[in-house]
Each structure stands twice: as structure tokens, then as C-alpha cells.
Amino acid sequence: MNLFDSHTHIDMKHFQNDLDRVIQRARDAGLIGMVTSSISSGSFRRTIGITKKYPNFIYHSAGCSVSQLTEKEATTVIELITRYSKDIVAVGEVGLDYHWIKDSRGRSAQEPLFSKFIELAMELKLPIVIHSRKAEQRATEMLESQFSGDVLMHCFDGPPEIAKRIADNGWYITLPANFDKYRNRISSAKILPLDRVLLETDGPYLSPTPLRNEPANIKYGCEALSRVLNLSTEDVAIATTNNAKRFYRL
Template sequence: MQYFDAHTHLDMKHYDNDRDRVIARARDAGLVGMVTSSTGPGSFRRTLGIVEKYPGLVHHSAGCIVSRLTPGEAEKIVVLTRRYASQIVAVGEVGLDYYWVRDAGARRAQEPLFLRFIELASELALPMVVHARRAEREAAEMLERHFDGDVLMHCFDGPREVAQQVADNGWSVTLPANFSRYRNRREAAKLLPLTQLMLETDGPYLSPTSGRNEPANVRLGCRALAELLGLEPQEVAKVTTDNALRFYRLGGP
């Protein structure tokens, strides 16, 4: 079977001791690609190095840590993304985070930064990977107003109405390997057509097991999704992999 991890963070320190083995395990597990999301200027540079080492297998999506982003950092990420645009497959994760950020003023301050990245993705004609936590509705509204390109709502955990909005807009959702523990995610998985679903790990986070998460675990998400939809895992693996290759423009069907 062929799998694709549509969102992970391979540059993080959790992988410093065994990054090559983690990537080798992913390849052995049948992954034909993974998109690693950088989360700031330092992370961006580390990610360039990792991607260079695994051409055709590891791809770079340039983003931030939404809840901790400052205007100065956003500006640096914009400059780097423009400079290395030819080596980047998407802008993100970027978005709105109301889970960690509770203050109304601080929440509002995220909007111009998100808009900056929406404009960047438009300018570079790249798809967007969106982090919207407890702010799915607000993020969807900004995207509808300002963005024409392809959108992936990563780790989507929003209510049913927003899942429907995502489906109607032709956007995609990624399900983490442990998605079946969350009601909203199970509902989104059933509501969206399979052609708008992808699998991710968000490794090292959101582990479906007790340990650290890693790309090879997309297999577990695939199995859970197949079970939920009453489909063969082979079919789920094939369609979600094709979706990711198409979304990130990696020569998919």
C-alpha cells in the first residue's frame, strides 16, 4: 500500500537522535511522501536541510506556531518563503488559534498575520495548510473572503456546520492518526467526500500510541478511517495518497 503523511514536523528536537531512522521507517511502511511543516525562521532553515537530503520523499510547507507568532517573526517567514518559494509546496500551517489564545485583543491581533500569509500564498500561487483551533468558523470566513486557492484544514476539529462549509468550498481536511477519539473529527470524516480527505500524523504530536508520533503511523489513521467508512484500507490509502499528491502538486493524478 502507498501512504502519504500530509502534515508532520520532522525538524523538531524530538527526532534529533534518530531522524534518519524515522524517515527510513516511514519509507519501509509504504509512505511515498510526507510534508514537513516548518514553524519559524530557525525551523525553516533546518527543514531546508532535511528536505534536501530526501528529494522526492520529504517536502516543505512553510508556516509558524500560530499561537505564538509575532509580527516580526511573520515578516521573517514571509521573506524566507519568497526566497525559497521553488522549494516549498505550501504556505502553512498558519491560521487562527483561540484555544491557547484567550484574550480578545490577542485573538484579533492574529487576523492581520493570517491575512499576510493568505496574501503570500496568493502571490506565490501555493496551496494553504490552515491551523484553526476553536476558530474554525473565523478562519473559514477569512479564507472565503480573501483566498481563491486550495485549502487544507489540518487536524480539523470544528463543528458539523463548518465541516459542511469546508466540503462545499471544495477544501480538504487532514485526519490525524488518532482522529477516531474525537467526535468532530469522526463526523468530518463521514461528511466530507473521500476525495477531500488526507491523512497526517502531526508528529511528534497527537500520537495514536503511548510514545512519540511519527509518519509511519499514518497506517493507523488509514485503518481507522477504513473501518469508519466501511471501506478497504487499500482504497483509503490509495485515494488519500492521490489527494495529497494532487493538493501539493507533486505529480498526482
Template sequence: MIDSHCHLNFVDFDENRDEIINKCKSEFKYIVDCGASIEGNLRSLKLKEKYDGFIKSTMGYHPVYAGRDNQETTQKTIAQIIENLDNIQAIGEIGLDFSEKRSEDELKRQHDNFHKMLELASEYNMPIVLHVREAEKHALDIIKEYPNIPDVIFHCFSGGKSTALEAVDCGYYISFATNALFSKKHKKNIKAVPLENMLTETDSPYLSPIKGEPNQPSNIKMTIERIERTKHIDFEEIEKQTEKNAIQVYNL
């Protein structure tokens, strides 16, 4: 198995991080740990270095930070990503977040910095990992302006079926997380999206299927089981194909 998106670098795992990672080694090929800020990017890279060959890292600029940071912090984040391009598998998570009411200034910063990240990915031929909460179609339309980006992952996709299929038509990947266990919308998307365009993730420590506990990579089995029940495809086939997809998109 491959958890294609989690945040083991977060402080939530400070007390049991090593235990969780070592437990996963017997069942997982890789775990992709994703950065979202200057500090998170650095922590993710250190985690990758500690577990070299098993933990893979991405560096990004989460839209919530991208919408609020000053220009100096934005430039430092861009410089950090450029400096570490040889050490990461993708740029992300990046994107837009319309889940809360935001000021015009914040929305403009989100958009401006999203374009900067897309320009970076296009220039350096890097895949991208998208956080586009309640902005899926809008973000898709923007990404189409950057055809040189090699691969696109819609992390924890929660948009509509038509947007998912449009993304698939562009050759992009739709990643399903453990929140797919509880959502009719996700079930419709799982039915619609071809297995060849699917990734599986946990987004740990978020989206835990176990009440009162932080999510962790081992729970990805539940995501695969959800796909198995919905698409009527054997667990092993889903596991094999989603592994293949992750290896391809992240160049693992």
C-alpha cells in the first residue's frame, strides 16, 4: 500500500511517530508526507531524511497560509521549494480554499500565490498536489492554463462528479481519503472515476474514521475497502493499481 498524502510531520504525532512509521513498514511500500508551510516543509524533509527510502516528501504552500502571509514569507517559501526540488516528489499541497468567508485581499493573495506555485511546477516539470476545498472546478479551470505540469493530484477530492470526470479527461488523478467512508458524494465519485486515475490517502491526522483518535496511515485499508465495496473490484487489484498510480505520479 501507499498512503499518497499524510502529515506525519505534524506535532500530533510527536509522541508516537516512530512507532506508527515502524508499524507501517511491513505493509506499505511508501508513505508520502506532505508539507504545507515553511515550517511543515522543513519537518517533512527531515522526516524523509530520517526514513530515507520509505518516507517520501512534498513541499507546498497551503492556501490558508498563502492567503494570509506577507510577501517576505511567500518569497522565502518559494525559495525553499526551489532549493529542495531534488529532494521532493511534488509541489504541494497548494491551491485554493473557499470553505470559509474570506476578504477580497485574502482571496487575491490565494490566487496570486496559486499561480506562482503553478508557474514553479511548470518551469521545473514537477507534479502538483492540490488542496482546492470548495474550489474544485475553479481550480481545474486555472490548472488547464499550465499544460506543461506533468501530473496533477486532486488531494482529498470532495467536488462534484462532473468536475471529477473533467479532471480525469485531462489525465489528472483523484485521491480518495478516509472521509469517503461516510459520504454519498464520495461514493458517487468512486463509482465514476476509473481505477487508473485513483489514489488513496488518509490525510492523517485529519479525517479519522475512528472517533476520538487522530488518523494514521494504517487506516488507508478502510479507504481501499470502501472502493472495493463500491466498485466491486477485489481489494488486491485496487491496492496494486493505486500503488502503480502513486509510483507513476510521484516518480517513486
């Protein structure tokens, strides 16, 4: 079965002692590739080394940790993305976070930084991967008015009316491996056409098991989606892997 992990954080310290074994387990589980998302300038540099070590298997999407982003760090990450744009497959995750940032000043302060990354993705003609935790509506509004290109709402957990807007816009979403524990995500899986849905682990986070989440666990997401949509796991694997290849232009 050909599976694909569309969003993970393989450069994190959780994987530094046994990365080779994690990658081997992913291959053994049927993965044909994964996109790892760097979230800072340090993470960006580590990820360059990792993608060199696993060519044509690990791809790099470059963004930032949205809730902790400063102007200075955004500038550094933007410089790196510009310099290495040929080596990355998407800008992101970038976006808005209302889960960790609760005050309205802090929330609106994120918008100009998000806009810079939107502009960058437009300039470089790269697809954009969006973090929109609890901020799905505002992130959607900003993208609708500022971006034209392929959008992936990563780990999407917005309400059905935003899922419908995403479907109307022809954008993509990813569902995490444990998505069938969340009501909004189950309804999104039904609202979005299957050719717009990708699977991700977001490892080491959001584990469907009691252990650290890793790319091999994408099979749990595939099984969950096949149950929700009443399709075979084979059909879900083929569709979601094709969607990932199309979105990231692999």
C-alpha cells in the first residue's frame, strides 16, 4: 500500500536518537514519502541535513512556530526560504494561532507576519501550508483576499461552514492520524471531496498510540478515513497519496 505522511516534524529531538529506524519503519509500513515541516531557523538548518540524507523520500516544507513568532525570526526564516527555495516544496506551516494566543492585541499582531509569508509564497510560486488553530475563519479570510495558489489547511479542525468554504475554494486539508476522535474533523472528512484530503501524523504530536507519533502511524489515519467514508483502505491510500503528490508537486 502506498501511503504518504503530508506533515510531520522529523527534525525534532524526539527522533534524533533513532531517525534511521523511524524512517525504516515508515518504509516498512508502505510510505513512499513524507513532508517534514521546519518551524524555525534552527529547525530549517537541521531539516536541510535530513532531506540530503534521505533524498526522494523526505521533502521540506518551511515555516515557523506560529504562536511564538517574532518579527526578527520571521525575517530570518524568510531569508532562508528565499535562499533555498529550490530545495523546499511549500511555505508553511504559517498562519494564525488563537489557541495559545488569547488576547486580541497578540492575535492581531500575528497578521502582518502571516501576510509576509503569504506574499513570499506568491513570489516564489509555492503552495502554502496553513496552521489555523482556533483561527480558521480569520486565516481563511486573509488567504481569500491575499493569496492565489494552492492552500493546505493542515490539521484542520474548523467548523462545517469553514470546511464548506475551503471546498468551494478548491483548497486542501490534512487530517491527523487520530482525527476520528474529533467531531469537526469527521464532518470535514465528509464535506471535502476526497481529492482534496491528505493524511498527516504531525509527529511527534497527536499520537493515535500511547507512544511518540511517527510517520508509520499514517496507517491509522488511512484506516479511520476508510471507516468514515466507507471505502477500502487501499482506495483511501491511493487517493490521499496522489493528493499529496499533486499538492506538493512531487
